[in-house]
Amino acid sequence: xxxxxxxxxGAYPYREGGTTSYLITGQDGFQLLMDCGSRAVTELEKxxxxxxxxxxxxxxxxxxxxxxxxxxxxxxxxxxxHLWQPKVLPIYGHDxxxxxxxxxxxxxxxxxxxxxxxxxxxxGPFDISFIKTIHPVPCYAxxxxxxxxxxxxxxxxxxxxxxxxxxxxxxxxxxxxxxxxYEGNENHIAHLTSKEAGEIATESGVKKLVxxxxxxxxxxxxxxxxxxxxxxxxxxxxxxxxxxxxxxxxKSWDLGAI
Ligand SMILES: [Zn+2]
Ligand SMILES: [Zn+2]
Numbered sequence: 001x002x003x004x005x006x007x008x009x010g011a012y013p014y015r016e017g018g019t020t021s022y023l024i025t026g027q028d029g030f031q032l033l034m035d036c037g038s039r040a041v042t043e044l045e046k047x048x049x050x051x052x053x054x055x056x057x058x059x060x061x062x063x064x065x066x067x068x069x070x071x072x073x074x075x076x077x078x079x080x081x082h083l084w085q086p087k088v089l090p091i092y093g094h095d096x097x098x099x100x101x102x103x104x105x106x107x108x109x110x111x112x113x114x115x116x117x118x119x120x121x122x123x124g125p126f127d128i129s130f131i132k133t134i135h136p137v138p139c140y141a142x143x144x145x146x147x148x149x150x151x152x153x154x155x156x157x158x159x160x161x162x163x164x165x166x167x168x169x170x171x172x173x174x175x176x177x178x179x180x181x182y183e184g185n186e187n188h189i190a191h192l193t194s195k196e197a198g199e200i201a202t203e204s205g206v207k208k209l210v211x212x213x214x215x216x217x218x219x220x221x222x223x224x225x226x227x228x229x230x231x232x233x234x235x236x237x238x239x240x241x242x243x244x245x246x247x248x249x250x251k252s253w254d255l256g257a258i
Contacts, residue, residue: 001026001126001146001255003153003174005212006043008247010158010180010191011064013038014216017249019064022155022176023047027148030054030124034142034155038067041075043249050075051084055123057115058093059157060139061100069104077109092123096138115140131168133159135190143168151255154206158213160188161196169204173255176247177201178213182222183234194231198238207258209239212247 002025007018018039024032031048033040033056044050050072059065069091076089088111091104095114104112115121117130117140125147130140135158144153154172158180159165169175177200180191191213192200201209211231218227228246235244245251 001144001149001151001153002252003176003255004047004252005247005249006040006047007037007249008212008214009064009216010178010213012216018043019067020059020213021065021068024126024144024153026125026146028125030126032057032123032126033072035059035065036067036069036072037064040068041072042068046250051079053089056089056091057123057128057142058091058104059133059142059155060135060137061093061097062137062139062158065158066100073106073110077106090123092121094138094140131164133157133165134162135159141165141168143172146255149256153255156192158190159192160190161186161192161200166200166203169200169206172204172206173258174208174210174253175201175204175206176210176212179211179231179235180213180215182215182219182231194234195238198235198244201242201244202239206242208253209235209242209244210247210253211235211244214246 004023006021019037020035021037021040022034092113092115095101121128127145129143133139139157141156152172154169155176156178177197179197181193183195
């Protein structure tokens with residue numbers, strides 16, 4: 001499977017970059033959009049036609065993860081009918097927020113589907129399992145296994161540190177971790193720090209760690225120029241022989257080549 005970054009800032013868009021959104025392409029061409037933050041549709045258009053999406057999956061309903069869902073639905077609703085074969089877009093999300101979950105469905109355009117957080121959801125070529133994260137609103141991390149290749153992608157969603165995350169992440173080819181915070185802010189209620197992401201990657205024996213949901217600007221004590229390098233260097237202190245990268249729009253990884 002191939003993972004392509006569409007947006008990776010945490011919280012708000014900044015300097016031409018949007019917030020959390022990733023395109024996951026299965027070996028058979030299945031196109032799954034994972035979260036749909038600000039600028040997601042704009043960046044998606046540079047990769048594929050949004051109409052070629054087969055499904056969408058949403059970790060939680062904070063605006064930096066769903067900001068572009070409305071305009072994505074408009075694409076499916078309003079794109080001239082004589083130029084494509086209209087289809088209903090499946091959007092998988094949790095149903096622990098009835099108001100937000102109801103918004104996923106638009107008659108004849110998109111269908112909200114509550115993923116089975118205790119089981120394994122089969123979406124196209126992927127088997128996806130879930131774990132609830134530490135966050136101010138209900139949010140789920142995803143373990144995405146491509147059935148035909150056995151490749152494993154783990155995405156934390158938004159989360160503070162919790163011990164079970166290492167088991168959930170065990171043996172992933174690529175670990176895509178929310179690292180909104182710098183070392184020194186451990187056990188936060190909403191996000192991982194660089195140190196925690198590095199420690200989880202080491203404990204769970206992943207092949208590659210990619211930092212996402214990164215902060216557009218650092219706290220006062222860290223120089224704004226190259227601050228993401230600081231975040232990466234902090235993370236690297238806690239990993240052994242695991243390459244660490246920072247996501248960037250249109251940066252992609254073929255999980256079979258890691
Ligand atoms: Zn977020
Ligand atoms: Zn959030």
